[in-house]
Amino acid sequence: xxxxRSGEDFTIVARTDALSVYGLDEALRxxxxxxxxxxxxxxxxxxxxxxxxxxxxxxxxxxSLMINMIEGGITPVLPVQELAEMGYKLVAYALTGLLSxxxxxxxxxxxxxxxxxxxxxxxxxxxxxxLLKTENYIKLSERFSTSSGRDELPKK
Numbered sequence: 001x002x003x004x005r006s007g008e009d010f011t012i013v014a015r016t017d018a019l020s021v022y023g024l025d026e027a028l029r030x031x032x033x034x035x036x037x038x039x040x041x042x043x044x045x046x047x048x049x050x051x052x053x054x055x056x057x058x059x060x061x062x063x064s065l066m067i068n069m070i071e072g073g074i075t076p077v078l079p080v081q082e083l084a085e086m087g088y089k090l091v092a093y094a095l096t097g098l099l100s101x102x103x104x105x106x107x108x109x110x111x112x113x114x115x116x117x118x119x120x121x122x123x124x125x126x127x128x129x130x131l132l133k134t135e136n137y138i139k140l141s142e143r144f145s146t147s148s149g150r151d152e153l154p155k156k
Contacts, residue, residue: 002038
């Protein structure tokens with residue numbers, strides 16, 4: 001891993017999926033090998049129990065560990081603070097945004113189908129434009145576009 005490093009700002013994350021196939025001992029052995037060969041952060045995928053999560057953290061105490069939390073996945077979902085106390089430095093709630101957005105979409109369209117109107121309390125078009133800072137992009141577009149560029153068709 002050290003040979004692949006291209007600079008100080010480059011972090012090497014070593015991932016193993018051995019736990020699911022070969023068990024905890026093999027996953028720990030591979031993790032040790034990755035760290036001894038220069039990995040900066042260790043990610044042992046798919047612990048199935050809180051005890052396995054703790055065992056990994058205990059085994060690699062003082063090392064930089066990563067874990068991912070996927071709602072409804074194999075790994076029990078734990079709070080960030082609890083994982084930090086165990087020693088995990090990076091916690092990826094990999095699908096939380098997608099699942100939350102999908103839930104909101106389903107609720108919003110159900111409301112629309114049931115009552116004929118979108119739900120009250122939603123963000124407005126103006127809110128989204130503020131959030132995305134759309135005005136900044138419009139100014140950049142105007143700055144770098146020709147004044148008549150929008151109305152002209154490409155010449156053949």
